[in-house]
Amino acid sequence: MSSNASCIFCKIIKGEIPSFKLIETAKTYSFLDIQPTAKGHVLIIPKHHGAKLHNIPDDYLSDLLPVVKRLARVLKLDENNSPDGEGYNVLQNNGRIAHQVVDHVHFHLIPKRDDKTGLIVGWPAEETNFPKLEEYYNELKKELEKEESEKL
Numbered sequence: 157m158s159s160n161a162s163c164i165f166c167k168i169i170k171g172e173i174p175s176f177k178l179i180e181t182a183k184t185y186s187f188l189d190i191q192p193t194a195k196g197h198v199l200i201i202p203k204h205h206g207a208k209l210h211n212i213p214d215d216y217l218s219d220l221l222p223v224v225k226r227l228a229r230v231l232k233l234d235e236n237n238s239p240d241g242e243g244y245n246v247l248q249n250n251g252r253i254a255h256q257v258v259d260h261v262h263f264h265l266i267p268k269r270d271d272k273t274g275l276i277v278g279w280p281a282e283e284t285n286f287p288k289l290e291e292y293y294n295e296l297k298k299e300l301e302k303e304e305s306e307k308l
């Protein structure tokens with residue numbers, strides 16, 4: 157388990173800074189966000205210090221997502237199985253340009269009950285361009301083959 161003495165979320169895990177703790181497992185810690193964008197805005201973090209997703213070992217990541225699912229149940233976000241009405245977002249930011257402020261990986265679980273609260277998403281989208289996609293896809297497949305052969 158890696159920890160960073162100056163990291164605010166490592167301090168929360170250790171209890172050096174108080175938090176409104178929810179579910180805790182051997183590898184995951186969750187608590188209320190102190191500046192919620194919606195009632196029930198929760199943060200779920202690995203008990204392993206790392207700034208970005210790729211810095212976190214797989215066993216911490218595989219422990220974490222079931223905790224997100226349990227919290228969705230606790231927050232009663234699992235009651236609506238229709239695409240319409242109340243929903244929720246799971247958000248994980250990496251790097252300042254991607255809106256990350258705290259450099260310890262964290263997943264936001266954010267109820268989306270109305271237009272005014274919760275996550276507001278906007279991104280520029282290109283028109284579909286199949287030749288351009290195919291060219292890029294072929295580049296990626298080469299990278300994947302390289303990555304797979306390096307694993308062997």
Ligand code: 5GP
Pocket residue numbers: 164175176187188189190191192199248249255256257258259
């Ligand atoms: P980010 O923009 O890095 O994805 O989100 C950081 C989140 O951490 C913000 O939503 C912010 O409100 C929350 N946060 C920052 N400091 C603290 C703290 O000391 N305690 C808690 N509970 N949340 C914090």
Ligand code: ZN
Pocket residue numbers: 159160163164165166167204205206259260
């Ligand atoms: Zn940390």
